[in-house]
Amino acid sequence: MTNQNPFEVAQKQLDDCAQILKLDSSTHAILRVPMREFHVSLPVRMDDNSIKVFQGFRVQYNDSRGPTKGGIRFHPDETIDTVRALAAWMTWKCALLNLPLGGGKGGVICNPKEMSLGELERLSREYIRALNPFIGPDKDIPAPDVYTTPQIMIWMMDEYSKIYAKNQFGVITGKPIGLGGSTGRADATARGGMYAIHEAAKVLGIDLSKATVAVQGFGNAGSNAARLCKELFGCKVVAVSDSQGAICDDECLDVEAVCECKLDTCSVVNLPNAKCISNEEILELEVDILIPAALENVVTEKNAPNVKAKIVAELANGPTTPEADAILYKNGVHVIPDFLCNAGGVTVSYFEMVQNSYMYSWDEQQVYTSLEKKMVEAYHSVLNTSKEYNLNMRQAAYVLAVKRVVEAMKLRGWV
């Protein structure tokens, strides 16, 4: 984790892109800041009958390509700059996947661990009451994020529907499957990453059925990635890790056994008969594919020269530092950048909107097929941009996304 202001980081990334795209200063200036942001005070009656006022935010970063879309975070350490940065990244991610959406994000400074369900419900409804004129299926569509659940999404959807006196399922995504939610969302992030890996392997001539994989991090994304690698392509998952350490097996790990072990003992390192290695070592293993799926900044200038994987698929947000990025590029490591690799989640959220709009629900297969199509298109678009501009994949993804947003702004006559 860096102490740098996240919004300054996002602005710096945009500045680099602007230089590559030779953006005019006014376009650049528009893109450097959110189009709209809302700061709301949310008075909530607590269980002890007192009133507590919470601070809430909603940032609509850019809606040139469509209504803004992004999660709502309930977190005690929430800041407006974090929300701004995340809204900017959502803008680029939606553009990269060619979704007809802009980017947004929201947050409330609160600690859900210290709130009862009733208090959470009242806070969620209050948030919608405060922001309802500015959100909606064709304006801004929130979704779950840190500490916000499908239940919270339903409360919000219900409040919005009550205000407008009609059912408005499309105002929010991430709803429960039985009530406007989409199938396939549980492993959407990992599955989207898999489709990108599949394309990269084709490009690099790697036979996935013989490929070896190391997965760093074993949360929702990491564990699903390990499972899907084997299930979809027959890869050999030879190493996995979590915060307590890593395990490896040169032949192949039994992913199901690892999942059970993680569930029972809270860590993969307790898997019987597995060889333990350190969290540093797993990044430097002789594997075909390395999937960082945990924290940011794990691939650094220090260990990047030792990364032997042919593909680094970033399921985590920001696992590679800019310095490491340059080293990997120089060494010919093919990086699938985070906001491409982990875009499966937002894509399935978009599918949820589509299904709500049609009042229809897709089966899993339809979701998977549509997701694959989107990811394949996005991957090749990035790859082509990278070749066209002679950029690494991350730079190419940014350039492509920003370019699409700029094109929309131009078409609409904003610039």
Next chain:
Amino acid sequence: MQLVLRLNLKDEEVKTEKINSGIADLDELIQGFIPGDNIVWQVDDLKDYSYFAQSFTDQAILDGGDCVYLRFASHPQIIKARPGLTIIEIDPAPGFDFFSGKVHSIIEERGRDVRYIFDNLSDLVTKWATDELLANFFRVICPYVLELGSIAYFALTRGQHAHTAVARIRDTTQILIDIYHVENAMYIHPLKVWGRYSSQMFLPHLISEAGWSPLFRSGEAATVASTAHKHPLSLDTSSIAPWESVYAKLIQYRQAGENLIEYTPEVVSLKHELIRMMIGGHPAFNKLTDEYFTVDDIIGIRDRLIGSGRIGGKAAGMLLARRMLLGENGEIDFSEVLEAHDSFYIGSDVFFTFLVNNNLFQPRLQITKDGRISREQFKEIEQQFLNGEFPPEIIEQFRDMLDYFGQAPIIVRSSSLLEDSFGNAFAGKYRSEFCANQGSPEDRMEAFLRIVKLVYASALNPDAISYRYKQGLSESDEQMAILVQRVSGMPYKNYFFPSLAGVAFSRNLYVWTSRIDPQKGMIRLVFGLGTRAVNRVGGDYTRMLAISHPQLRPEVGVKIAKYSQHNADVLDLQSNEFLTLPVVETLADCDYPNMHLIASLMSEGYTRDIIGICPRESVKDLVLTFDNLISRTSLIRVMGEMLNRLEKKYGYPIDMEFTAYVNSKGDVRINLLQCRSLPLPGTIGPVKLPDGISRELTLFRSSRFISGGIVQNIRYILYIDPSRYAQIPSMEIKKSLGRVVGRINNHPSIIEGKIIMMGPGRWGSNNIDLGINVGYSDIDNTSVLVEIAREEMGHIPEVSYGTHFFQDLVEAQIMYLPVYPNDSETQFNNDFFANSSNILTDILPDTASFRDVVHLIDVTLSANGLYAQIAADPLTRKAICFIGWG
């Protein structure tokens, strides 16, 4: 075994030299004493005993032997002090166990061939209430005197003890002599003289100056004997033991039917006397029992008591709490809430009779004195308990009780005198066992007896012995009473269990957010038998409910499932055993009554209520949240009121075990199983923090702690530097660090001194990036555990609030302090911790490789002989650790 011992001794001992009694006629009559003789004098008047005892003493001193007078009674001295006589005073008031142990120790220390004169044994009955204990005392001491070849004089007041008690004394002693007076003449009548015989020995003899003469003539003998023995064959000799007499008097008063008998001074005094006999003599506890228990309550306890003696702390606490709740109408009418109880009590005397009858007293005494017993030794002694037998009259009462319960499951709970009593944190050291109580009456009796014996044996289990020793309770009177309760619950499928059970505390030390009011208490709630709430079960969790904010929980999302109860304890009525089953298996048929109150379904990362009937295909998603129970029923409000009322009446924080049932209408029924004063770490009252401690002498301050108190004279500080810990490159080294901490914790020098442990982040975490990987036994000797929350290597560790490890600390009374060194108010003394010399390798020479990270400081070496002190005020939530005088 005693008989065997005597037979073995017979050949060699009888041949040994005879010992004079100091009275030639007596020596002639009984052919002199032989080493090992115990002589019991049954007298009407203690002057008679005094006459024989004085002569015996004079002779013993003349013979040049060790002569000891054991003085314990309230009557005047039996023999006069004189050179050569050692007088040892012992107070019998602390109880049978203490007294017997003391006398045993004296006999052991003084060795062989000693002459003992005891005060009148009858006096002990006024202290201990029952003849049973008197007989037990004799049967413990007499064989030991015999074994050591010493001789002892005892007196008993004639006609004042139950026939059964006298019979046991007669069976045990070597010589029993009656002394009585008829028409101004004094007669001596040997009733038993072991190993000696003459044709006249067992006749009454007239004592006169002309010599002792046997009563041969039938008419004369008949007159004397009939006058001296009013009830020669009575098995029902009236006893002076208060156990019988006080009870009889109270019954008389009750039968008189006077309305105000509760308030007459005599009845009040009799009630108090009976309370002390059955419940004990702790002044603070008696204040409550005297106030709240009615005569009917006390008689009711007595009517359900098997054997005699006390009912123990657990039973007393349960009864007192029930009375406190039922005796007053407040916001909640507890007569509508509390389930009736029909428990039985096995009196503490039965425990001692069992020990004495089965030759277990002496082994127990030795183990208690040593303060330790190995697991293997315990297994052996447990087997000896299992081989032991109960007296027929007790078996009869057991049978009556089992008939009463029929085939209803019961629980046999230890209820020792120390356990759960006022101010004693002794809970959980002894055994409690469920008895599914299925099968034929014979099978049920066999199973019950086995469990009672196991509970008795648990008085010697290594943990209990070590705890007593550590707490200085080795010599305290500790008898095991037993509480036999009907298991609360209902049958479901082949099982029997309560739908809800748990432990509730009137103070909440699990304050993981400042929103929680610690004064309002908390509940550890489980589905099924409460064993999972009472014991700490690895890998499974209870629902921890703050009474002030019952809906709050420290987990969100999928973690709710992880930190929920996964297994339930039940009684299997078919296999007649206690079982632990996965919750999803227990509830697999989805037809458990009111399942929607206790369970939710976890899907898509959040929990949702069960609506109607839970679909069978969703059973795998069941999570015990008790969400609807909390939000839709009055259970928490009722429990809160119970805790509040009990704490007010006790005058102390309390905890209680309970089971509960809530029907479909939301009516709450609670069965209160146990209530006791709650041991709190440190203090709950205000603590004044010292003023004017200079910055140099301050080691750190804290303003975010939970438990308060004062810890003085801390000699050692184990300091694990957070930044160095974060820099440890190898997981293996990080993992082995916990073992080093454990070795320090258990090192004798450290145990002798006082240690606090300070380290980064969450002690005991499975995640060694978050904190040091230790188990409870690695830190159980620390007085204070300090978790340093410091931003190093990019993350601020989350301190232990809300973890289950923290619960262990609370219950072990280890003070807990989170410290935030980067906060300027903390005044963290980096210099002291960095520059004090590290004595790690002096204590553990093979740990040199850990020296950089593990810093063990002997404060006295670094602070010119001064110690570290900690004061923490729970009201202002401020604490200071400083160098100074204690």
